[in-house]
Amino acid sequence: MAVIESHLVDKIHLLQSPGIPWNFDVVLMALVYIGIGYFYKDKIKRLLEDETVKIDAAAEIIAVLLGIFCWINYRDGSPFYYFDMKPVYYKELISAILIPCAFGFVLIRIVHWMGRVNVMKMVNDFLVLCGRATIPIMFMHIPLNHWKDTLGYGRGGFIFIGVGIPLLFTIVLGKYSVMRKLFGLTELTRR
Structure with missing residues (x-):
């Protein structure tokens, strides 16, 4: 629904200005992320606490892949992938879920290791x-x-x-x- 609404905002000027009241357009996409956090909270907590080397290796591989993706995406100044909830710009649902979740996975492991280092x-x-x-x-x-x-x-x-x-x-x-x-x-x- 959120992706359809993102495409509609591009086509219907009234939805762009003055805009959709109370940020309902942003809420649709935010509900997807809230749902992911709610339904996977046990798995997220386990990622924060787990000491498995395989999880760290997966986070490192994903971090490298995300780094390569960002370099390719931004190297010539005109990104092929762009995501911004406020102006309702999220055209592909799969990438709007996978890419932020990949960053979230890496961030969770960074937070895990930050908690282990006394400094x-x-x-x-x-x-x-x-x-x-x-x-x-x-x-x-x-x-x-x-x-x-x-x-x-x-x-x-x-x-x-x-x-x-x-x-x-x-x-x-x-x-x-x-x-x-x-x-x-x-x-x-x-x-």
Whole structure:
């Protein structure tokens, strides 16, 4: 359904501007990924915890293949594969599922090994905090950076403001159950 809708948005101008209300177009594709995460959560958890060398070898092979794919895709400046949910650009359902899942598989194994290396503990803890503050980061990063062009700060400032302020917001207000319910925050003391 999401791929059909992506093709329709290209053909029907009214769907492009003003657009589909409340990002329903993005929701259709997001439901696919949420479904994958929900129905395969046990397998994903096992990938995070498993010490099998075969899984690491598979992740390394997939990482090399993804690297080759990205090099071929972007080498001449006009990619043959492009995927972007916000402007509703995902034309092939199989590649819209396989490629992000392949990146996810490699990322899961990287996270697994980051958790095993003591030096990476601070980075891992920071990333856990960012994961718990996903909702505030998602909803606050654009409004917080409204004056980016006026003030003239670059990408680093955009990331610092767009992630830093929502993290502080989550740390300060996440202590109160009313604020957690109101803003969809998680209790940071649980782990």
